[in-house]
Amino acid sequence: xxxxxxxxxxxxxxxxxxxxxxxTLTAWLAGEGETIAKGQELAEIESTKIANVLESPAAGxxxxxxxxxxxxxxxxxxxxxxxxxxxxxxDIDAFVAGFVVDPPDEEGAEAGLAEGExxxxxxxxxxxxxxxxxxxxxxxxxxxxxxxxxNFMFNIEALAxxxxxxxxxxxxxxxxAKTLGSGDMAELAGAILALMxxxxxxxxxxxxxxxxxxxxxxxxxxxxxxxxxxxGVAPAGLGPTVNDAYISGFLAAERRKDVKAAxxxxxxxxDLVSAAMIEGVxxxxxxxxxxxxLSAIAAATLPGGSQARSYRAMLDATPIRTLVLWGERxxxxxxxxxxxxxxxxxxxxxxAVGHMPHMEAAALVNEQLAAHFAAG
Amino acid sequence: MxxxxxxxxxxxxxxxxxxxxxxxxxxxxxxxxxAGAPGEQDAWGGVLGVTKGLIGEFGAERVLDxxxxxxxxxxxxxxxxxxxxxxVAELMFIDFMGVCFxxxxxxxxxxxxxxxxxAVTPLVIRTMYGAGFRAASQHSQSxxxxxxxxxxxxxxxxSSPYDAKGLLIQAIxxxxxxxxxxxKVLYDETGEVPDEAYTIPFGEANLTREGKDxxxxxxxxxxxxxxxxxxxxxxxxxxxxxxxxxxxxxxDSETILDCVAETGRLVVxxxxxxxxxxxxxxxxxxxxxxxxxxxxxxxxITPPHTPVPFSPQLEDLYVPGVPRILEAARxxxxx
Numbered sequence: 001x002x003x004x005x006x007x008x009x010x011x012x013x014x015x016x017x018x019x020x021x022x023x024t025l026t027a028w029l030a031g032e033g034e035t036i037a038k039g040q041e042l043a044e045i046e047s048t049k050i051a052n053v054l055e056s057p058a059a060g061x062x063x064x065x066x067x068x069x070x071x072x073x074x075x076x077x078x079x080x081x082x083x084x085x086x087x088x089x090x091d092i093d094a095f096v097a098g099f100v101v102d103p104p105d106e107e108g109a110e111a112g113l114a115e116g117e118x119x120x121x122x123x124x125x126x127x128x129x130x131x132x133x134x135x136x137x138x139x140x141x142x143x144x145x146x147x148x149x150x151n152f153m154f155n156i157e158a159l160a161x162x163x164x165x166x167x168x169x170x171x172x173x174x175x176x177a178k179t180l181g182s183g184d185m186a187e188l189a190g191a192i193l194a195l196m197x198x199x200x201x202x203x204x205x206x207x208x209x210x211x212x213x214x215x216x217x218x219x220x221x222x223x224x225x226x227x228x229x230x231x232g233v234a235p236a237g238l239g240p241t242v243n244d245a246y247i248s249g250f251l252a253a254e255r256r257k258d259v260k261a262a263x264x265x266x267x268x269x270x271d272l273v274s275a276a277m278i279e280g281v282x283x284x285x286x287x288x289x290x291x292x293x294l295s296a297i298a299a300a301t302l303p304g305g306s307q308a309r310s311y312r313a314m315l316d317a318t319p320i321r322t323l324v325l326w327g328e329r330x331x332x333x334x335x336x337x338x339x340x341x342x343x344x345x346x347x348x349x350x351x352a353v354g355h356m357p358h359m360e361a362a363a364l365v366n367e368q369l370a371a372h373f374a375a376g
Numbered sequence: 377m378x379x380x381x382x383x384x385x386x387x388x389x390x391x392x393x394x395x396x397x398x399x400x401x402x403x404x405x406x407x408x409x410x411a412g413a414p415g416e417q418d419a420w421g422g423v424l425g426v427t428k429g430l431i432g433e434f435g436a437e438r439v440l441d442x443x444x445x446x447x448x449x450x451x452x453x454x455x456x457x458x459x460x461x462x463x464v465a466e467l468m469f470i471d472f473m474g475v476c477f478x479x480x481x482x483x484x485x486x487x488x489x490x491x492x493x494x495a496v497t498p499l500v501i502r503t504m505y506g507a508g509f510r511a512a513s514q515h516s517q518s519x520x521x522x523x524x525x526x527x528x529x530x531x532x533x534x535s536s537p538y539d540a541k542g543l544l545i546q547a548i549x550x551x552x553x554x555x556x557x558x559x560k561v562l563y564d565e566t567g568e569v570p571d572e573a574y575t576i577p578f579g580e581a582n583l584t585r586e587g588k589d590x591x592x593x594x595x596x597x598x599x600x601x602x603x604x605x606x607x608x609x610x611x612x613x614x615x616x617x618x619x620x621x622x623x624x625x626x627x628d629s630e631t632i633l634d635c636v637a638e639t640g641r642l643v644v645x646x647x648x649x650x651x652x653x654x655x656x657x658x659x660x661x662x663x664x665x666x667x668x669x670x671x672x673x674x675x676x677i678t679p680p681h682t683p684v685p686f687s688p689q690l691e692d693l694y695v696p697g698v699p700r701i702l703e704a705a706r707x708x709x710x711x
């Protein structure tokens with residue numbers, strides 16, 4: 001392992017998702033010699049799947065920019081070096097010269113992520129786990145309609161520094177069973193509770209995106225004692241309106257073009273939708289039973305194109321600490337639905353971000369969530 | 377997700393459809409291997425082991441070893457399809473089409489049309505094609521353009537394990553005759569393949585690389601070479617889109633024309649002989665429909681117009697590879 005040497009810390013090409021083998025450094029966001037805080041945005045990296053910001057793994061001074069913008073580098077390659085100002089230049093040079101890229105793991109190369117299955121009511125519920133042996137109360141990340149656990153590729157490890165983090169595939173989604181009962185919110189909540197049982201978590205911090213947030217609110221209604229805190233990222237369940245063009249467009253999409261048009265509604269910057277992201281969504285939709293399952297969930301949770309259940313009354317009454325994060329340019333669920341919540345709910349509106357804050361503004365969302373978990 | 381070979385992906389597709397639909401049967405030379413002869417059943421499971429294990433699960437009634445007579449068993453498969461079964465027949469090498477072509481192009485391909493849409497022919501012919509296997513002139517050809525030429529046939533060229541499984545399940549569920557062309561050099565390629573059944577619609581191209589400067593259309597095994605070339609070009613600051621049409625009939629012309637409109641430059645990589653090939657066909661399409669978008673002449677990369685040589689040195693020169701794609705890409709960029 002060549003990641004650190006004394007106070008010297010390597011900044012390397014991250015691995016965002018199983019398929020990522022290399023990344024392009026598109027820009028440095030910090031200059032050589034600049035003092036850096038841990039978690040500060042350091043550089044922009046682009047994989048075939050998505051472009052995103054790399055956060056600093058440590059505090060210190062950005063002593064070297066080893067890689068130049070435009071360079072294509074394998075996962076794990078050295079981008080730059082962070083060290084305290086007092087470390088001599090010669091030591092930095094020696095560190096750079098001696099740096100060796102760790103060979104990529106073979107199977108399950110998503111560093112530190114384990115895959116598991118819980119027994120759901122109608123079949124297996126798949127999940128990914130980071131840092132499962134940590135002692136603290138775990139966090140469970142719940143994706144939205146049509147998504148899967150990979151939607152949290154920028155969050156799961158960042159949040160797992162001191163606690164277990166699990167990202168679920170809801171029923172009908174990802175690698176979970178495609179056979180459903182009614183497909184209603186109670187069934188989705190049941191899957192979250194099944195995952196908690198499987199990992200022997202009496203309580204958990206629940207983080208839901210969009211429809212997944214409503215499923216978390218449903219868990220809080222049914223089993224409040226099992227919820228350590230709630231966080232909704234662009235949450236459903238706070239108002240009737242939803243962009244039905246997205247839901248129906250997504251369900252009907254057979255071809256790349258249609259999927260692209262639907263996915264572009266999710267992001268404030270439509271260029272974030274890459275060919276690989278489209279193919280990933282198509283791969284999920286092509287599985288036998290996937291479309292039928294999604295249609296059933298849409299029919300049960302969004303009858304007539306509007307949200308069946310509101311959890312505002314639950315939030316008004318609950319003592320559970322709740323955080324709501326909303327992109328101001330969300331085109332799926334209007335950010336105005338975050339208004340008028342009880343004073344106990346902390347609302348953070350994020351400018352220039354669409355319906356996917358956990359991807360579009362991962363650093364900020366991770367910071368907010370980590371602080372929210374820790375405050376308990 | 378589990379990594380599987382192209383061979384396993386094809387085997388899984390057949391097995392999962394045989395489990396799902398009792399009308400699906402497998403037939404061909406040595407598909408079981410050893411059946412009807414003394415010795416171990418399933419000794420072979422196809423000449424390169426693709427159908428291994430099927431006879432054990434589904435029995436000799438649904439996994440038929442046939443005599444070495446393509447004219448008879450391909451004809452029988454077409455007839456079986458017309459009467460309600462869903463046969464997956466294996467034409468061991470595409471080069472053997474010569475002895476059973478009437479059964480394919482004059483019979484199976486015509487039934488739906490000649491019976492006014494009242495007959496369907498859910499026949500899949502799996503067949504191996506392609507050079508690079510040291511198998512000489514009669515076992516190395518890329519004859520898929522000949523099938524593409526025939527109205528009434530669907531022609532599939534999977535380039536990866538994921539595509540192989542999804543396209544084969546689609547082929548078996550399709551009500552028309554499908555020629556499913558497997559490149560023999562790809563059988564040991566690995567990739568992520570879901571355990572569940574899934575289908576990839578025909579006529580839907582895949583973009584395996586995305587770029588703005590240049591479009592590369594490639595077929596079958598050539599997709600992998602085009603991807604490697606695109607990755608190298610990216611290091612030189614040239615971004616290329618690689619289009620894998622997945623099926624030559626139907627063809628996703630829309631995606632090809634859209635990408636050419638965006639990039640203005642086209643390279644087509646086709647392992648078939650150059651005349652009346654997919655390279656020629658795509659060039660015709662783009663010259664006719666997107667001429668005003670072109671910033672440089674179209675370049676096609678194909679083998680020379682010769683039989684596939686047996687000499688390993690000559691065969692290596694014959695098969696289009698990464699260096700030729702790079703050379704053509706740089707030439708259209710500099711035009």
